[in-house]
Amino acid sequence: MSRFARWPVYYLKTALEGLRRNLALNLVAVLTIGLALMILGAFAFLHVNLERVVVSSTQALSFSIYLKDGLAPRDIEETRRKVSEIPGARSVTLVTKEQALADLRNRLGNQSGLLDGLDENPLPASLELILAPDLDRRRLPELTARLSALPGVDDVSFAWDWADKLKALVRFVNVGGLVMGGLLFLAIVFIIAGTIRLTVVARRDELYILRLMGATESFVRTPFILEGVFQGLLGGLLALSGLASGHLMLATQIQLPLGLSLIRLVFLPLSWSLGLVLVGGLLGFLGSFLSLSRRVGL
Amino acid sequence: MIRMFNVTKRYGGHIALQGVTLEVETGEMVFVAGPSGAGKSTVIRLITAEEREFEGQILVGRQNLRRMPARLIPALRRSIGVVFQDFKLLPSRTVFQNVALRLEIDGVPSAVVGKKVRHVLKRVGLSGRENAFPLELSGGEQQRVAIARAIAGDPALVLADEPTGNLDLDLTMDILELLEEVNASGATVMMATHSRDILESRDHRVIRLEQGRVVS
């Protein structure tokens, strides 16, 4: 077995000792890294949740065609036939006023009591038109006009109106996350490089003695590298627990407005959570590596 | 063990060593003597490759320091034990840890380190002080720790740069005896000193330096 295999205990002990010796400084560093990673994680959290909404809303390319109140079944059937003749139509489903109300009750869940006070059903009946997914989107305005002009039709809404806005929001979150991420990565690397550098300088006599005794560069440097990695990992764990408690608060304590509570917030997937912690460790590695690039002592 | 041929060492325009030629046989114990500023420490720093720039030739063991690449320096230093006037112990580590560090650097398995450290501390008369910190010890004891650290890895060469400079006469003689024991057990020992008392009390060979030149 090579000599390297015997050193981990020494490296680990020395790194932990380094963290302990400069406890205050290291705590501040870990807190700062934790905060920075938490901001990153918040972007990831937004991304994941928005993406879910977008996916669920754009699975089908669809129109909701709201019908005027009080149409005779024969008129409804006539409108339905005309709608199904629209080019690109795949299926047309009638949603009656009663079904619409039942749907809303379902989606409101335990808040559905709100609807009990209604004297009459305010929801219109509608035809749900599902279009071929490969339909040319430039034709949508024309289709909207044609559908609106049909007899018995009150209003037409295209699901993509708001899906597009959501998508724009997702793009904004993604780009913002990337830009912020880049800046925060840099900040974290420099924080770690700075604190490790201070430790290195504080221990220059020790490094001199180690090198004089024939310690290799990896023997001298590895404990510092590990120290940086630990800082990063701890920061990552801190960020993760911060995000988890934030998520818990949003999910249970704060009463969201009606509309928002319809969207159930999910936490970051396990792989992302682990990723956040690992990114912390990686940035710690980079930071301490950087801080050791200039040599101190002998 | 050590050969220097016509070695000159300059610091900027200042000449610390000029045309130094000397030889130390394997198994020998020699003094390097001379007043302060004569170049004794420079000789030692050249041998440990702490100073890499010089003119002339230096051989340590089988290594030619002029041709040796930087990556071989750690191995060279692991084969040498060095003792300083100011001990250079790590104040935040115990006696045990200070000596163990030497063995950890050498890559000695951790299972063996403890045994070796206790053995070498016994050799220098410090059994029972394992858990003391250097600053809790007297100067003489600290130098014993430093010697224990220097010899823990059984180096073939031990260099001591005025190891007794901070010690009174009794302790000086103790340390000297200790180094002689190290020499008797096989190591080549080179000790720098400016003390007449030491030189007169022993009959080891003396290499005298004055203003960077070997005078006898």
Ligand SMILES: Nc1ncnc2c1ncn2[C@@H]1O[C@H](COP(=O)(O)OP(=O)(O)O)[C@@H](O)[C@H]1O
């Ligand atoms: N790092 C250095 N920079 C400049 N001059 C030095 C340096 N080290 C030693 N010297 C000079 O070299 C000469 C020899 O020094 P040194 O070897 O320390 O002498 P000694 O150990 O015999 O007292 C002295 O004149 C000293 O001032």
Ligand SMILES: [Mg+2]
């Ligand atoms: Mg000197």
